[in-house]
Amino acid sequence: MARIIVVTSGKGGVGKTTTSASISTGLAQKGYKTAVIDFDVGLRNLDLIMNCERRVVYDFVNVIQGEATLNQALIRDKRVDNLYILPASQTRDKEALTHEGVEKVLNEMSETFDYLVCDSPAGIEHGALMSLYFADEAIVVTNPEVSSVRDSDRILGILQSKSRRAERGDDPVKEHLLLTRYNHERVERGEMLSIEDVNDILSIPLLGVIPESQAVLNASNQGAPVILDEDTEAGQAYEDAVARLLGEERELRFLDPQKKGFLKRMFGG
Numbered sequence: 715m716a717r718i719i720v721v722t723s724g725k726g727g728v729g730k731t732t733t734s735a736s737i738s739t740g741l742a743q744k745g746y747k748t749a750v751i752d753f754d755v756g757l758r759n760l761d762l763i764m765n766c767e768r769r770v771v772y773d774f775v776n777v778i779q780g781e782a783t784l785n786q787a788l789i790r791d792k793r794v795d796n797l798y799i800l801p802a803s804q805t806r807d808k809e810a811l812t813h814e815g816v817e818k819v820l821n822e823m824s825e826t827f828d829y830l831v832c833d834s835p836a837g838i839e840h841g842a843l844m845s846l847y848f849a850d851e852a853i854v855v856t857n858p859e860v861s862s863v864r865d866s867d868r869i870l871g872i873l874q875s876k877s878r879r880a881e882r883g884d885d886p887v888k889e890h891l892l893l894t895r896y897n898h899e900r901v902e903r904g905e906m907l908s909i910e911d912v913n914d915i916l917s918i919p920l921l922g923v924i925p926e927s928q929a930v931l932n933a934s935n936q937g938a939p940v941i942l943d944e945d946t947e948a949g950q951a952y953e954d955a956v957a958r959l960l961g962e963e964r965e966l967r968f969l970d971p972q973k974k975g976f977l978k979r980m981f982g983g
């Protein structure tokens with residue numbers, strides 16, 4: 715049985731696809747058979763970051779509609795063992811992701827994969843709801859700014875009321891906060907919310923803090939998840955997040971030294 719992780723946010727452009735690419739790559743590097751699934755029908759950013767856009771023949775919607783088997787649509791990553799990509803359709807409408815269709819595909823994948831990472835589209839419309847419905851865990855990607863935090867709070871409400879786990883009364887979806895595009899100089903100047911501010915509002919466990927970094931743009935231009943760029947702070951911060959997702963305790967890095975005391979207390983380090 716695979717563990718289903720949705721990468722979600724509500725607000726657009728906060729770093730969900732960047733995060734889906736790096737977290738799935740990190741899980742595969744740890745030896746878990748992992749698939750990253752693009753729920754963003756119509757946009758298809760994930761296959762660009764994963765550098766497999768030229769290899770897409772069939773997609774998620776083809777599988778749902780019975781035009782291709784899962785095996786035909788899954789793309790095996792060239793760099794990392796155990797890693798597969800299920801691309802989104804570029805042309806069809808978002809309603810093509812039917813509830814029954816998504817369930818059927820996830821069930822089939824659950825039989826052979828350890829982790830399914832679902833890259834959610836922005837917003838709280840059909841595609842976003844579909845990507846979170848079946849989740850066991852949610853990585854709520856948030857930027858340190860008011861509008862992003864507000865939308866993350868809204869997504870948390872949806873996870874707690876509209877997910878399959880909520881409907882069935884099962885254990886709730888396990889929530890993780892991933893703060894991305896964090897720039898401590900801007901926090902110091904009061905232009906961005908601090909980790910404490912965000913934590914006060916959302917109060918869910920912190921999975922990690924990814925610094926604002928040019929390395930993310932460089933990596934995506936090269937068609938590589940930034941976690942593969944092991945010399946960069948952003949890459950290492952994602953690697954830490956994957957380790958924490960798997961239950962390891964790691965102290966936060968790459969932050970203003972003054973914040974360390976607070977973080978040590980939060981992580982009990």
Ligand SMILES: Nc1ncnc2c1ncn2[C@@H]1O[C@H](COP(=O)(O)OP(=O)(O)OP(=O)(O)O)[C@@H](O)[C@H]1O
Nearest residue numbers: 726727728729730731732836895925926927930931
């Ligand atoms: N830590 C970071 N530092 C700098 N730039 C970043 C960082 N994380 C993401 N970005 C940039 O922000 C932009 C949006 O990222 P991404 O596509 O991952 O967001 P998204 O949440 O998936 O967007 P959408 O809601 O449109 O799907 C991209 O240009 C990406 O390179």
Ligand SMILES: [Mg+2]
Nearest residue numbers: 730731754759
């Ligand atoms: Mg995206």
